[in-house]
Amino acid sequence: MEDLVSLCKRRGFVFQSNGLYGGTQGLYDYGPLGVELKNNLKAAWWSSMVHERDDVEGLDAAILSKPSVLRYSGHEETFADLLTDCRSCKSRWRSDSLADSNCPSCGSDDLTEPRPFNLMFKTSVGPVDDDQSFAYLRPETAQQIFINFKNVLDSTSKPVPFGIAQIGKAFRNEVNPRNFIFRLREFEQMELEFFVQKGADEEWHEYWVEKRLDWWLKQGISSKNISLFEVPEKDLSHYSKKTIDLMYEFPHGLEELEGIANRTDFDLGSHTKNQKDFKINASVIDNLESTAKLSVLNTKTNKRFIPYVIEPSAGLDRGFLALLNEAYKKESLGNNKERTVLSLAPHLAPIKAAIIPLKKNNKALVNFAQKLKADLQALGLGRVLLENTGNIGKNYRRHDEIGTPTCITVDFDTLENGTVTFRDRDSMEQSIISLEKVVELFTKTIKQT
Ligand code: GAP
Numbered sequence: 001m002e003d004l005v006s007l008c009k010r011r012g013f014v015f016q017s018n019g020l021y022g023g024t025q026g027l028y029d030y031g032p033l034g035v036e037l038k039n040n041l042k043a044a045w046w047s048s049m050v051h052e053r054d055d056v057e058g059l060d061a062a063i064l065s066k067p068s069v070l071r072y073s074g075h076e077e078t079f080a081d082l083l084t085d086c087r088s089c090k091s092r093w094r095s096d097s098l099a100d101s102n103c104p105s106c107g108s109d110d111l112t113e114p115r116p117f118n119l120m121f122k123t124s125v126g127p128v129d130d131d132q133s134f135a136y137l138r139p140e141t142a143q144q145i146f147i148n149f150k151n152v153l154d155s156t157s158k159p160v161p162f163g164i165a166q167i168g169k170a171f172r173n174e175v176n177p178r179n180f181i182f183r184l185r186e187f188e189q190m191e192l193e194f195f196v197q198k199g200a201d202e203e204w205h206e207y208w209v210e211k212r213l214d215w216w217l218k219q220g221i222s223s224k225n226i227s228l229f230e231v232p233e234k235d236l237s238h239y240s241k242k243t244i245d246l247m248y249e250f251p252h253g254l255e256e257l258e259g260i261a262n263r264t265d266f267d268l269g270s271h272t273k274n275q276k277d278f279k280i281n282a283s284v285i286d287n288l289e290s291t292a293k294l295s296v297l298n299t300k301t302n303k304r305f306i307p308y309v310i311e312p313s314a315g316l317d318r319g320f321l322a323l324l325n326e327a328y329k330k331e332s333l334g335n336n337k338e339r340t341v342l343s344l345a346p347h348l349a350p351i352k353a354a355i356i357p358l359k360k361n362n363k364a365l366v367n368f369a370q371k372l373k374a375d376l377q378a379l380g381l382g383r384v385l386l387e388n389t390g391n392i393g394k395n396y397r398r399h400d401e402i403g404t405p406t407c408i409t410v411d412f413d414t415l416e417n418g419t420v421t422f423r424d425r426d427s428m429e430q431s432i433i434s435l436e437k438v439v440e441l442f443t444k445t446i447k448q449t
Contacts, residue, residue, distance in 0.1 A: 001179070001180060001251035001252055003328065004180070004251065004321075004324055004325060004328060005180055007324075007328065007340070007342075007401070008031075008034070008180075008324070011033060011398075011401060011402050012031035012032045012033050012034065013030070013031055013033045013034035013037065013324070013350075014028050014029070014030055014031060014034050014180075014181060015028065015029045015030075015031055016028060016029075017029050024185075025177050025185075026174055026177025026183070026184050026185035026186075027184065027185055027186055028180075028181050028184065028317075032350075033350040033351070033402055034320075034350075036350035036351070036382075036383055037320060037323075037344070037348060037349075037350045037403075038188075038316065038320055040347060040348045040349070040350070040382065041219070041316065041319055041320060041323070041348060042167050042188075042190065042316065044219060044347060044348065045167065045190045045215075045314070046058070046165070046167065048215055049163075049165045049190075049192055050165050053163075055158065055161060055162045055163060056162065056163040056164070056165050056192065056194075057152055057156050057158065057162070057163075057164055057165070058164070058165050058166065059144070059145055059148055059152065059164050059165070059166045060166065060167075060168065061141070061144030061145070061147070061148060061166065061168070062144065063137055063138050063168065063169055063171075064123065064125060064135040064136070064137065064138075065135060065136045065137075065138045065143060065144065066135060067134060067135070067136060068289050069136075069143050069144070069147055069271075070120065070136050070138075070139070070143065071285075072270045072271050072284075072285065072287050072289075072290070073143050073146075073267065073270060073271070074238045074239065074266075074270065074285075075120060075136075075139060075143075076118070076120075077238075078238045079118060079119055079120060079139055080116035080117055080118045080119060081094050081095075081096075081116070081117055081119060081174075081175055082094065082095040082096065082114035082115065082116055082117075083095060083114065083115060083116075083117045083175060084098060084111050084112055084113075084114050085111065085112040086103035086105065086106060086108055086110065086111055087108070087110040087111070087112065088103065088106050088108035088110050089103060089105050089106040089108065091103060091104075091105045091106070092175060093175070093176070094175045094176055095114035097176060098111075117175065118173075119139060119172045119173050119174065119175075120136045120137070120139050120171075120172070120173065121136065121137040121171045121172075121173055121185075122134060122135070122136055122137075123135055123136075123137060137171035138169075138170055138171065139170055139171060139172050140170050140189060140191070140313070141166045141167070141168045141169075141170055141189045141191045142166075142191050142193055142267070142311060142313065143267075144166070145164045145166055145191070145193045146193065146267045146268060146270075146271050146294070146309075147271060148164070149164070149195075149268060149271075149294050150292045150293075150294060152164050153296065159296075160195050160196060160197060160296050160307050161194065161195060161196040161197070161200065161204065162194070162195055163192050163193060163194035163195065164192070164193050164195075165190075165191070165192045165193075166190075166191055167188065167189070167190045167191075167316070168188060168189065169186060169187070169188055170186075170187055170188070170189050171185065171186050171187075172185060172187075173185060179250070179251075179252045180321065181317040181318070181320065181321050182250060182252065182255065182317075182318060182321055184317055187315060187316070187317045188315070188316035188317060189313060189314065189315060189316065190313075190314045190315075190316055190319075191311065191312070191313045191314070192208075192311065192312050192313075193263075193267075193309050193310075193311050194208065194309065194310045194311070194312075195268075195296075195307035195308070195309060196307060196308050196309075196310060197298075197305070197307065197308070198264075198265065198281065198305070198307075198308050200308075201241075201262055201264070201308040201310060202242075202262070204310045205242060205244075205260065205262045205310050208260050208310050208312045209228065209244045209246075209260050211312075212246060212258060212260060212312045212314070213226065213228070213246060216246065216257070216258075216319075216322075218345075219319070219323060219345060219348065220323055220326050220327060220343075220344060220345040220348065221248065221322060221323065221326055222326060224249075225248055225249040225322075225326065226246060226247065226248050226249075226257070227246075227247050227254075228244050228245070228246065228247070229244065229245045229247045229256075230242070230243070230244055230245075231243040231244070231245060231259075237261065238266075239261070239263045239264070239266040239267060239282070240261040240262060240263060240264075241262045241263075241264050242261070242262045243259050243260065243261040243262070244259075244260050245257075245258070245259050245260075246258040246259075246260070248318070248322045250318075250321065250322065250325065251325055255318075256315075256318075257314065257315065257318050257319065257322055258312060258313060258314035258315065258318075258319075259311075259312075259313050260310070260311065260312045260313070261310070261311045261313070262308070262309075262310055262311075263308070263309040263310070263311050264281055264282045264308050264309070265280055265281050265282050265306040265307065265308050265309075266282035266283075266284060266309075267309055268294040268295075268306045268307060268309070269281075269282050269284045269294075269306050270282075270284040270285065270287060271287065271290055271294055272287065272290055272292070272293055272294040272295065272306060273287070273290040273291060273292055273293050273294075274293055275287055277293070277295075277304075278295060278304070278305065278306050279305075280306055294306060295307075323344065323348065324342070326343075327342045327343045327344045327403060328340070328342055329341050329342075329343060339397060339400050339401075340400065340401045341400040341401065341403075341425065341426070342400070342401060342402060342403030343403070343425070343426055344403040346405040346445055346446045346447075346448060347382075347446065347447070348403075349382070349403045349404060349405050349446075350383065350402060350403065350404075351382070351383050351384070351385050351399070351402065351403075351404045352376075352381055352382040352383060352384055352404070352405060352406070352442075352446050353376055353384045353385070353404065353405070353406045353407070353408055353442060354384075354385050354386075354387045354395060354399045354404050354406075354407045354408070355369045355372050355373045355376070355384065355385070355386050355387065355408050355410065356369070356387045356389075356392055356395050356407060356408065356409045356410065357369040357386075357388060357390070357409075357410045357411075358390070358392065358409060358410065358411040358412070359390055360388055360389055360390030360391075361388065361390075364415055365410050365411070365412075365414070365415070366386075366388055368410050368414055368415065369386055369388070369410045370386060372408065372410065372420070372435075372438070373385070373386045375439070376438070376439070376442055379439065379442070379443060381442070381443065381446045381447070382446065385404075392409060395407065396423065396428075399425070400425055403425070404425060405424070405425045405426075405445050405446065406422060406423065406424065406425065406442060406445055406446075407422075407423040407425075408420050408421070408422055408423070408438065408442075409421040409423070413432075414435070417434075418434055418435045418436075419432050419433060419434050419435070420432070420433060420435060420438060422438065422441060424445070
């Protein structure tokens with residue numbers, strides 16, 4: 001993990017938040033390369049979950065949530081960790097993280113009884129800070145999908161089964177944020193809520209487990225590092241009938257990367273108006289505040305029903321960490337030399353190509369390189385960078401370390417014969433190719449998965 005953290009800081013992937021003032025635990029900022037990688041990962045998810053399907057629509061809802069949303073969702077009641085305080089050194093621990101009845105910090109056995117601590121952040125909306133203006137920062141993106149269920153249904157006329165996908169920030173006041181960007185207080189989720197008929201739910205659950213596993217493999221996770229784990233009944237969230245976690249072998253151990261839950265009719269049943277009009281299977285609290293029925297018409301029986309929900313919910317930051325971990329390698333080059341290389345799948349690489357003029361500030365070479373950069377950039381495959389430093393070897397090393405799949409060197413032969421040197425990150429092979437071939441080879445390299 002230390003190597004990854006150091007690379008992330010040195011090369012501009014991830015920085016400690018508020019670092020100038022000592023930093024804040026559990027908060028990180030994504031730097032110039034981090035934001036590119038994160039955006040590429042989001043784009044890959046969005047493409048597979050929304051664009052490639054006709055049964056899923058997207059949403060981008062507000063983060064600040066009315067308390068009623070999180071009251072009926074069950075979060076006010078249940079979204080808590082049990083905490084234990086050490087009376088001797090005043091440290092605070094998640095009770096389930098204590099191996100025995102001693103404080104991990106000072107060893108004292110003078111510990112308080114476990115007591116619940118709600119993980120939701122609160123803020124106020126508007127100029128007056130009172131009970132009326134109070135709001136939560138959403139602890140998951142899912143709830144606003146349920147709140148918008150009728151809006152999306154009315155505006156798209158989708159028949160069940162269909163889904164609503166959202167990528168966005170979620171906030172949890174984690175007691176022990178740790179392991180770099182693994183457990184954060186502010187993080188991003190990529191969530192799909194897929195609405196199905198009761199009876200078809202188990203089959204759809206299996207479908208999404210397979211689909212999501214396959215997607216992570218396509219992003220570059222190796223099959224030996226990812227596994228399925230069925231969450232035991234006693235550990236299931238209050239809304240879940242069955243949850244399969246995709247577990248990844250992170251640098252600090254095997255932990256959850258994504259959860260795929262069968263949320264039954266709990267969510268729409270909790271938020272719907274006129275609950276008594278429906279046969280709601282989940283145990284929900286009475287809702288007298290909701291203003292809309294969250295049901296759909298069964299065209300066969302002509303009766304309205306509350307759909308079940310299958311939810312694949314992935315952590316973007318955890319995905320980022322897992323993919324960096326997979327890609328990071330130190331390779332021996334012989335003669336006591338080695339290189340660090342980030343073998344990211346090309347579609348995820350922050351920079352797709354570096355265009356390097358052989359001589360720094362040589363007008364003819366730089367002009368040529370600038371035009372080549374503009375031409376490749378215009379293909380829309382991702383960021384292409386002009387490197388006008390003149391040091392080819394240093395540029396190759398830097399771009400290997402940040403995962404750039406191709407380096408293209410413009411030299412005097414380019415001006416005379418129209419050829420460039422095309423270098424492949426993984427094989428380090430360099431081929432002299434004609435300019436006409438550059439677009440084809442570059443496109444082929446970036447589009448491979
Ligand atoms: N809507 C369901 C839900 O939020 P969850 O298991 O609590 O379920 C889903 O969270 C995913 O969000 C997890 O699999 C994980 O990848 C990510 N996640 C949850 N808490 C996180 C945290 N504190 N920091 C980073 N990622 C987190």
